[in-house]
Amino acid sequence: MNWIYDLTIVLYALSIIGYFIDFLQNNRKANQFAFWLLSIVWILQSVFFVLRMLKDQRFPILTPSEGLFFYAWILVTFSVVMSRFFRVDFLVFFTNVLGFLLVSIHLFAPTGQASAVLEKQLFSELLIIHITMAFISYGAFSLSFIFSFMYLLQHGMLKRKKWSKRLQRFGSLSYLEKLSFRLNTIGVPLLLLSLILGVVWAFWKLNDFTLLDAKVISSFVVLLVYSTYLYQKVGRGVQGKTLALWNVAAFLVVLINYFLASTFTEFHLWYK
The missing domain is CATH 1.20.1440 (de novo design (two linked rop proteins))
Known part of the structure; x- marks a missing residue:
C-alpha cells in the first residue's frame, strides 16, 4: 500500500x-x-x-x-x-x-495501533457512527471556513478597488456567505448527534469516562461556538465581514479541539 x-x-x-x-x-x-x-x-x-x-x-x-x-x-x-x-x-x-x-x-x-483488547471494546457500530459523523461535521466546518476566508479575501480586494478577472471568479460576497452558512447548518446538527452518540457509548462502555475530559469539553465548546454563529446569523441578523470573522475564529477552535485537546484527553488515545 x-x-x-x-x-x-x-x-x-x-x-x-x-x-x-x-x-x-x-x-x-x-x-x-x-x-x-x-x-x-x-x-x-x-x-x-x-x-x-x-x-x-x-x-x-x-x-x-x-x-x-x-x-x-x-x-x-x-x-x-x-x-x-x-x-x-x-x-x-x-x-x-x-x-x-x-x-x-x-x-x-x-x-x-489499538491493542487487541481495546480494539475489540472500541469496535461497535455506535462508535463508528459517532466518529464518522464527527469527521463529516469537521469537513463541513472546514469548507465553511474556506468560504469565509474567500469572503474576507474578496472583501479586502474590493475595498482596495483591485479589479481583476480573478476577483470575478470568486463569486459574489452574498453567495460565499450563503454557502458558508449552509455548511454550518449541516455541521452543527451532525456534531450534536455525534456528541450524543459518543457520550451514550462512553457511559455504557468505559468505566473511567468523565464529562470533564479535555476532549469532551473542547468538543462541546466547538458546538457552542458554531451554535452562536447560527444565532448571530438567524437570530440577530449579523452578516458580512463580522460573520465571516466569527466563522474563521470558530474554525480555529475546531483545530484546537482536534490537535491540542487530543493530547490531554484520558480516553481518546486509542493507540500504543
Whole structure:
C-alpha cells in the first residue's frame, strides 16, 4: 500500500500546483488538468482506505493517524463534489491546500495501533457512527471556513478597488456567505448527534469516562461556538465581514479541539 500512498502525495502536490497556476494566471486548462489529477487522488485515497480496511478487518478511523487520513479524504470528496455543483472556482484550490496539509501530517504522524483488547471494546457500530459523523461535521466546518476566508479575501480586494478577472471568479460576497452558512447548518446538527452518540457509548462502555475530559469539553465548546454563529446569523441578523470573522475564529477552535485537546484527553488515545 505504500506506493499507492506515495503516488497519492505526488499527484496531490501536482494538482495543487495546477490550481495555483490557475489562481495566478486564470488558466482554465491548468484548472481542468488539476481537477482530473485531484479525481485520481480521490480514487487512490479510496483504494488505500479500502485496502487498509480489508487488512485490519475494521473501519480504519480509530487512531489519530487514521483519523487524519479520513479527514483529508472527506475534504477531497467534498471539494470534488461541490466543484461540480457550485460555481466557485477557487474553492477546490483553498480546500485542498488544507487537505494536503492534513495528508502531510498523516505521513509523519505516529501510526499507532489499538491493542487487541481495546480494539475489540472500541469496535461497535455506535462508535463508528459517532466518529464518522464527527469527521463529516469537521469537513463541513472546514469548507465553511474556506468560504469565509474567500469572503474576507474578496472583501479586502474590493475595498482596495483591485479589479481583476480573478476577483470575478470568486463569486459574489452574498453567495460565499450563503454557502458558508449552509455548511454550518449541516455541521452543527451532525456534531450534536455525534456528541450524543459518543457520550451514550462512553457511559455504557468505559468505566473511567468523565464529562470533564479535555476532549469532551473542547468538543462541546466547538458546538457552542458554531451554535452562536447560527444565532448571530438567524437570530440577530449579523452578516458580512463580522460573520465571516466569527466563522474563521470558530474554525480555529475546531483545530484546537482536534490537535491540542487530543493530547490531554484520558480516553481518546486509542493507540500504543
